[in-house]
Amino acid sequence: MPSPPADVPYGTLDLMVLKTLEQMGPLHGYGIARRIEQIAEGMLALNQGTIYPALLRLEQKGWIVSEWGSSENNRRAKFYSITKAGKKQLAAEKESWARTVAMMERMLGEES
Amino acid sequence: MRVFLSRLIGAFRRRDADLDEEIQTHLELLTEENIKQGMARDQARAAARRAFGGVAQTKEAHGDQHGFRLVEDFLHDTRFGLRFLRKSPGFAFTAVATLTLGIGVNVLIFSFAYPILTTRLPGTESERLVRIFENRDSNVFYADYEAFRDQTRVLEDLAASQIEGLSLRIGDVPEHLVGMVVSGNYFHVLGISAQLGRTLTPNDDRPDAPGVVVLTDRSWRTRFGADPGIVGRPVVVNGRPYTVVGVAPPRFLGTAVPVIPEMWVAWHAPGFAPSAEDVVRRRERSAQVIGRLKPGQTLQDAQQDLAHIAADLATTYPENHGRTVNLYEGYLVAPALRAQTLGFLTVLLTLTALVLIVACVNLAGLQLARGAARVQEIGIRLALGAGRGRLVRQLLTESLLLSVLSSIAAVVSVVAVGRALASWSAVMPGGMTLTVAPEIGWNIVASAMALAVATTVLVGLLPALRSSRIGIVGASYWTTSTGSRLRGQAFIVAAQLCLTTVLIVLAAVLARSLAKAQALDPGFSSDGVLSASIDVSSRSFSPEPGARFYADLRESVEQVPGVISVGLAELVPLTLSGRSRLVLKEGQNPPARTDRESVVVFTNNVSPGFLDTLGIPLRGGRDFEDRDRVGQPDVAIINETMARRYWADTNPLARRFRIWDGLEGFGPWIEVVGIVHDGKYVTLGEEPRPFFYRPLGQSFAPDVTLLIKTAREPLRLLPTLRTQLRTFDPDLAVFSAAALTDQTKLSVLPVRLAASVAMVLGLIVLVLAAIGIYGVTAYQMRRRTREVGLRIALGAEPSRIVALLTRRSLRWTAGGIGCGLVLAAFAAAILRTLLYGVSAVDPVAFGGVAFLLGTTAYAAAYIPARRVSRLDPMVALRCE
Numbered sequence: 008m009p010s011p012p013a014d015v016p017y018g019t020l021d022l023m024v025l026k027t028l029e030q031m032g033p034l035h036g037y038g039i040a041r042r043i044e045q046i047a048e049g050m051l052a053l054n055q056g057t058i059y060p061a062l063l064r065l066e067q068k069g070w071i072v073s074e075w076g077s078s079e080n081n082r083r084a085k086f087y088s089i090t091k092a093g094k095k096q097l098a099a100e101k102e103s104w105a106r107t108v109a110m111m112e113r114m115l116g117e118e119s
Numbered sequence: 120m121r122v123f124l125s126r127l128i129g130a131f132r133r134r135d136a137d138l139d140e141e142i143q144t145h146l147e148l149l150t151e152e153n154i155k156q157g158m159a160r161d162q163a164r165a166a167a168r169r170a171f172g173g174v175a176q177t178k179e180a181h182g183d184q185h186g187f188r189l190v191e192d193f194l195h196d197t198r199f200g201l202r203f204l205r206k207s208p209g210f211a212f213t214a215v216a217t218l219t220l221g222i223g224v225n226v227l228i229f230s231f232a233y234p235i236l237t238t239r240l241p242g243t244e245s246e247r248l249v250r251i252f253e254n255r256d257s258n259v260f261y262a263d264y265e266a267f268r269d270q271t272r273v274l275e276d277l278a279a280s281q282i283e284g285l286s287l288r289i290g291d292v293p294e295h296l297v298g299m300v301v302s303g304n305y306f307h308v309l310g311i312s313a314q315l316g317r318t319l320t321p322n323d324d325r326p327d328a329p330g331v332v333v334l335t336d337r338s339w340r341t342r343f344g345a346d347p348g349i350v351g352r353p354v355v356v357n358g359r360p361y362t363v364v365g366v367a368p369p370r371f372l373g374t375a376v377p378v379i380p381e382m383w384v385a386w387h388a389p390g391f392a393p394s395a396e397d398v399v400r401r402r403e404r405s406a407q408v409i410g411r412l413k414p415g416q417t418l419q420d421a422q423q424d425l426a427h428i429a430a431d432l433a434t435t436y437p438e439n440h441g442r443t444v445n446l447y448e449g450y451l452v453a454p455a456l457r458a459q460t461l462g463f464l465t466v467l468l469t470l471t472a473l474v475l476i477v478a479c480v481n482l483a484g485l486q487l488a489r490g491a492a493r494v495q496e497i498g499i500r501l502a503l504g505a506g507r508g509r510l511v512r513q514l515l516t517e518s519l520l521l522s523v524l525s526s527i528a529a530v531v532s533v534v535a536v537g538r539a540l541a542s543w544s545a546v547m548p549g550g551m552t553l554t555v556a557p558e559i560g561w562n563i564v565a566s567a568m569a570l571a572v573a574t575t576v577l578v579g580l581l582p583a584l585r586s587s588r589i590g591i592v593g594a595s596y597w598t599t600s601t602g603s604r605l606r607g608q609a610f611i612v613a614a615q616l617c618l619t620t621v622l623i624v625l626a627a628v629l630a631r632s633l634a635k636a637q638a639l640d641p642g643f644s645s646d647g648v649l650s651a652s653i654d655v656s657s658r659s660f661s662p663e664p665g666a667r668f669y670a671d672l673r674e675s676v677e678q679v680p681g682v683i684s685v686g687l688a689e690l691v692p693l694t695l696s697g698r699s700r701l702v703l704k705e706g707q708n709p710p711a712r713t714d715r716e717s718v719v720v721f722t723n724n725v726s727p728g729f730l731d732t733l734g735i736p737l738r739g740g741r742d743f744e745d746r747d748r749v750g751q752p753d754v755a756i757i758n759e760t761m762a763r764r765y766w767a768d769t770n771p772l773a774r775r776f777r778i779w780d781g782l783e784g785f786g787p788w789i790e791v792v793g794i795v796h797d798g799k800y801v802t803l804g805e806e807p808r809p810f811f812y813r814p815l816g817q818s819f820a821p822d823v824t825l826l827i828k829t830a831r832e833p834l835r836l837l838p839t840l841r842t843q844l845r846t847f848d849p850d851l852a853v854f855s856a857a858a859l860t861d862q863t864k865l866s867v868l869p870v871r872l873a874a875s876v877a878m879v880l881g882l883i884v885l886v887l888a889a890i891g892i893y894g895v896t897a898y899q900m901r902r903r904t905r906e907v908g909l910r911i912a913l914g915a916e917p918s919r920i921v922a923l924l925t926r927r928s929l930r931w932t933a934g935g936i937g938c939g940l941v942l943a944a945f946a947a948a949i950l951r952t953l954l955y956g957v958s959a960v961d962p963v964a965f966g967g968v969a970f971l972l973g974t975t976a977y978a979a980a981y982i983p984a985r986r987v988s989r990l991d992p993m994v995a996l997r998c999e
Contacts, residue, residue, distance in 0.1 A: 037145040041152075054172030055145065059138065080151060084144045085137070 020061050022104065025097040028071060028089040035076075035084040036062060062087060070096050135178070142174060192509070196516035203517065211521075213890055214482050218525030218578075219532065220883050221478030222570045224471040226533045229566045232464045238451040240409065241371055243310030248449030249418055251277065251408040251425065253442050256455035258405035261386075261393070263439070264302075266428055267408070273416045273424040278308035279386060279406035282375050284654050284822070286852035287382070288355035289342065291845070295654060295854030296338075298356075299373055299380035300391050300404075306333075306383075308411050309374070315339075316350035316365030323364075324385040326392045330361035331385070336369040338381035357390040357657035358850040374409060376451050390657050401438060409449065422446045470622070470880055475570070477618050477884045479577040481891035484611040486518065486578060511584060518579025522571035530567045609927065612892050613935035619888040620939020620972055621946055623881040627964035628947050628957060629874035636867050636955040641693060642798020643733035645859035647683075648826055649833035650691055651840065652855045656821035662749045666816035669726055669823070670745050675847040676827060679839050683828040686729030689820040693863035697721050697801035701779040702811070704765045705788070709779055718779070720761055720809045721800055724818045730756075730795060732828045740772050740793030747814040754814065756793035761809035789813070803867055804955040826859065833858040873950065885975065892979035896928050900987045907987050920988035925980045932976040936969055943968075 027042045028034060034042070039062075040055040047053070065071045070093030078084040089097070146167050153163035168174070204211040239245045251267070253259050259267070261279060268277040279302040286293045303324030312318060313333065323331050332354065334343070343349050343363075352363045361384070372379045384391060386406075393403035412421055422445070429444040447454045500510060653672075660668060669687055676685045690696045702720040703709060710718055727743045729735075738759065747754050755776075762771045771791045778786035797807050815823065829836050837856055844851055864871075900907075907920055947959040957964075 035144065036141055037148040040145070055149070055170050056142070056172035056174065056177035059141065059177055078144055078148060080147065082144045082147060083140055085141050 020057065021065060022097070022100050024058070024061055024065060025070060025089060025093055025100070028087060029094060029097055033074070033076075033086040033088040035078055035086050037078075037084070039087070065093070068096075069093075138178060142171075142177065146171060192512065193516060196513045197520060199513070200517040200520040204520070210485065214485065214521050215525050215528060217478045217481055217887055217890065218522060218574060219528040220887065221475035222522075222526055222567055222574065223529035223532050224474055224880070224883070225468070225570055226529050226563055226567050227536060228464065228467050228471050230533055230537055230563050232460070232468070233562050233566075235452050235460050235464075236450075236457065240374060240449040240451050241309060241311065245449060247275075247412040247414070248309070249274075249410045249412060249421060250447045250449055250453065251410050252445050252447070252454070253429070255445060256453070259408045259444075260401060260439070260442075261403040261406050262398075262401040262436075263429070263432055263442075263444075264406050264408050266432055267410075267425055267444070270428050271410075271421070271424055273413060273421040274410040275413045276304055276308050277408055277410040278302050278305040279408050280305055280374055281404055281406050282378055282380060283391070283404075284854075285357050285382075285384075285657065286654070286850060287342075288358075288850060288852075291849060293355075293845075293850050293852040294342075295652070295852035296381045297378060298332075298382045298384060299375065300386050300388070301383050302386050302406075308409060311367065311371050313365035314368045315347075316363070318365055318367070319383060319385055324387050326387045326389075328385070328388070330356060330359055330389040331364040332356060332361050333365045333367055333383045334363060335367050335372065335379070335381055337379075339366045342381070355850070356384065359390045361389075374451070375407065375453075377456075394659070401436060407453070410446070418446055418448065467876065470876065473618055473622065474880050474884055474887075475574070476577075477615055477887050479574050480611050480615050480618075481887050482521070482574075482578045484615075484891055515575065515579045519571070519575045522575045522578070523568075525574075526567040526571040529570075530564055533563060533567075609931040612888075612928070613931040613938070615884075615888045615891050616932060616935030616972060616976060617939040617942065619881070619884045620936050620968060621943045622877060622884050623972065624940065624943035624964055624968045625946055625950065626874060626877035626881040627968050628943075628954065628959070628961050629870060629877055629950070631961055631964055632954045632957040633867060633870050633874050635957055636803045636870060639799065639803050639955065641803060641863070642796055643692065643735045645733070645863055647830060647833060648732060648828050648859040649836050649840070650824050650826050650855075650857055650859045650862055651837070651853045652822070652824045653851055653853060654822040655851070658821075660819065660821060662817070662819035665819045665821065666748050669815055672825075672847065673726060673728060675843060676825065676840065679827075679836065679843050681829050681831050681836055681839070683830060684728050684732045685828075686732040686826045687726035687815055687823045688729050688826060689724040689815065689823050691824050691826075691859070691862060692723075692733070692798070692800050693803060695801060698723070701781055702761075702765075702776050702809075703779050703785075704774065704776045715781070720811060722811050722813060723800070724813050724815045724820050724823075726815045726823075729812070729826065732826045735798060736796045738794045738796060739770075740791070742793060743812070743814040743816070745816070748816040749819075751817070753787050753789040753817055754792040755789045756795055756812045757791055758795050758810040759797045760807045761811055762791075762794055764809050804870075824855075825853075870955070885972070888972075889975050889979050892928070892932075892976055893983065896925075896980045897983035900924060900983045904987060904990065908990060911988075911990065917985075917988040921981065921984045924984035924987065925977065928980040929977065932973065932980075936972050936976075939972075940965055940969060 023043050024039055027039050027046075031038070031042060036058050037055075040053060040058050044051065044053055062071065062073070066073060066087075069090060071087050071089055073085045073087045075083055076086045146164075149167035149170060150160075150163045153166050154160060158166060171177070240248045240250075242248060251259060253263065258281070259279070264277065264279045267274075271277070281300050283298050283300050284295060285298045286295050287298075288294070301319065303319055303321035306312070306318035307320070314336065316333075318333055319331065322328060334349070339345060339349060343352075346352070349363050350365060354361050354363060367383070373383075386392070397403050410421065412418070425444045425446065429439075429442065432439045433442055450457060452460065497510065501507075655665070655668065673685045673687065676682060690698065699719050699721045701715060701718050703718060707718075725743070727745060727747075730737065730742050737756075740756070743754070743756065757765075757771060765771065765776065766774055771794060774791050775788045776791070777788050780786075795812075798810075799805055800808065800810055827833075827836065827840070834856070841853060844853060903924070907924070910920060910923075911917075943965070944960050947954070947961075951959055
């Protein structure tokens with residue numbers, strides 16, 4: 008039985024959004040949320056609404072940009088895409104994340 | 120401002136709309152997805168919403184992220200606050216009126232103080248202008264001015280100026296007015312150019328140059344009807360021909376503010392140039408000096424520079440011994456007057472600050488009461504998840520709203536009052552015009568806003584913090600008041616009463632002092648006496664011809680129909696002017712420096728007929744006569760106090776005394792020829808002081824006042840008097856003509872002013888305190904309605920209920936008033952110099968005020984109490 012869905016760990020949502028945009032190209036908020044859920048495969052309880060403050064935060068930092076376009080159902084939707092600075096940030100975050108994971112693994116592994 | 124606001128609001132709207140649309144799209148896409156997976160439409164929509172989470176929270180979080188949250192909340196709170204105030208107009212009105220009064224008086228005082236304290240001298244690059252004085256704040260010897268001007272290395276140039284009374288004849292009517300004599304470079308140093316014609320130049324400042332005048336804008340308009348062809352027009356100044364060469368710009372009012380001259384003439388212009396003898400003896404008129412620093416130089420540099428020159432002068436000339444030079448920033452108002460004004464304004468601002476504090480305390484009391492009434496509302500907000508900080512912010516916003524509304528009202532009323540006052544100007548003795556010009560500008564608005572913020576904190580913070588501390592659970596139970604809260608409110612009422620008592624007692628003591636002062640016997644009668652000043656200094660009379668001129672003048676005036684008697688005096692009694700001398704009787708040695716006070720005697724120079732005109736009775740000897748001239752034996756008339764002090768029980772007639780200059784010099788022997796009844800000379804409140812009169816024929820003064828006793832209304836004599844004087848001497852201008860009764864009122868001006876200020880402020884705080892007491896008591900009554908209902912239902916008499924309800928507030932009232940009386944006794948002691956024949960702890964004033972305030976406080980408590988005691992018990996019991 009799969010473990011019950013966990014809350015989004017603090018600070019990881021930004022990283023997920025950046026990765027999604029890098030991988031998928033321009034996407035609207037709904038698309039980003041769906042993609043994250045798909046990848047998480049039910050391991051994550053994402054309140055889809057929380058995506059929007061995160062998007063604004065990233066935009067303010069200059070890591071993503073937005074542009075109005077039309078969605079699959081012909082509604083106006085904002086499409087977000089990653090910037091160069093965003094890609095650089097993603098790389099840095101990835102590395103630091105990997106380090107953290109490695110460190111945690113060593114720590115937890117030693118204990119057991 | 121409005122544009123900015125609308126843009127701001129617009130930005131919010133657009134952003135909100137964008138976000139709405141984005142969320143909408145998201146939800147629809149999600150719904151469609153759900154439908155595809157086989158859900159019914161309704162179900163699909165609900166599922167989509169669930170997956171999305173709270174739409175409102177998302178928006179809020181989004182807003183927080185934007186950082187505009189504070190502003191947005193603020194706008195929201197403001198809207199809410201306005202709605203709230205509209206719902207309780209009584210409270211809103213009371214609060215705004217209270218704060219308007221409190222803020223208004225402070226802003227008004229500030230509007231007067233600000234320009235006096237901050238306005239700099241007019242002119243170009245005025246930050247380079249400095250004021251120069253000798254010793255602390257004495258005018259500069261003209262000879263020293265020349266030395267400074269010629270030897271300085273730090274100052275670009277220095278200008279000298281002095282106020283001088285002069286007579287101006289246009290056509291055949293001579294007028295006495297205030298002019299200013301200035302060095303030729305005066306306008307150039309300041310950097311002022313004429314609006315018409317030209318200003319003065321160094322070429323005009325030579326004894327052989329033709330006489331020219333530059334007019335002020337006001338003088339040009341009032342005296343010459345703003346004649347555009349004024350330049351080149353001949354006028355007669357001090358009996359000599361002059362030509363108008365220019366008109367100064369409207370905003371230039373000279374450099375002796377608050378004294379505003381009507382025209383400028385050169386220092387050495389015809390009739391103004393000092394005599395050769397005075398130049399040699401360095402005794403020319405002294406000057407107010409303004410310097411202009413060279414670019415890059417500082418006040419300190421200039422101070423050092425001039426101090427060197429002054430030190431040289433002090434060693435060269437004996438009269439400069441110990442004389443120092445001092446430089447000050449170039450403010451429009453001279454430093455000595457600035458300091459005085461500052462002192463006076465400090466006292467005034469302290470009083471008005473007290474008023475504002477009373478207003479704030481008052482409002483804080485009301486807010487506390489209301490805070491209690493809003494407990495339920497606040498409880499609900501807390502239950503719905505409002506943060507504590509957010510709640511405090513909302514309550515503070517409401518206070519701020521009140522304060523801002525009040526400041527706006529205050530500024531509007533100050534502008535109105537200021538306009539009214541600005542058109543007022545007082546003609547002072549000597550023909551000077553004083554103008555009071557409050558500056559209505561951004562500074563006023565700024566000060567009002569600063570006060571608004573201060574009052575918000577004072578008024579709102581405590582109640583807001585208190586209210587927000589209520590727990591959710593507490594709120595639902597919180598129906599009966601806790602003891603501490605009631606005590607807090609009662610304390611506020613008591614504090615208010617205490618402050619009110621202080622102000623009103625002061626007002627009452629001063630008012631009684633004023634009444635007593637007006638009933639004091641000045642020792643002379645001013646009824647039916649016209650006083651009119653003349654100034655013949657421009658004719659440089661020596662004493663003998665001067666005395667003859669005065670004798671002829673008296674004779675001429677006596678011929679005017681309706682005149683009973685005429686006298687001349689250098690100083691008019693009871694106009695706050697006095698002059699004293701050190702006097703030694705025959706055989707008396709000069710006292711030690713510390714004992715000088717014992718030989719100080721006040722004096723005045725008068726003509727024959729002065730005593731008769733003022734009805735001062737002779738106790739022995741004779742009045743002055745026309746034969747008391749230079750060359751004849753020097754004579755004096757002394758008062759009874761002087762007779763007692765110098766000659767005790769012996770007869771002083773024919774005894775002699777002389778005037779001592781405090782060093783080595785003694786005047787000639789003066790013989791006592793008459794003794795008069797004691798009187799008041801400088802102020803009404805003064806103790807009896809020794810005094811002597813000298814005849815103008817022997818002690819000549821060129822500026823004197825005609826005192827004319829008439830059987831008619833004094834001012835009605837004026838037209839015939841002027842006609843008579845014109846035939847006597849066409850260049851003799853009469854100025855400051857007034858009934859002597861009105862002039863002597865000047866001596867009680869300080870106490871009158873203090874009494875009216877204290878009275879106005881006292882009444883304001885009395886009203887405030889009454890509102891406060893009423894509000895707080897009424898509120899407490901409402902809270903006890905149920906208890907009262909129960910008592911009534913159980914058979915309590917209405918009178919017992921009233922006694923019960925008012926007992927507590929009476930106790931606090933008594934405490935507040937008692938405390939106020941004690942403080943007032945201290946405060947009144949400080950004002951002792953203004954108290955005439957009234958003790959600082961005047962029982963009438965203290966008792967009266969205690970009674971008045973006690974009654975007011977009781978009434979404020981009694982009225983609501985009675986209302987409650989008349990309630991139908993059924994209604995009362997059901998009220999909560």
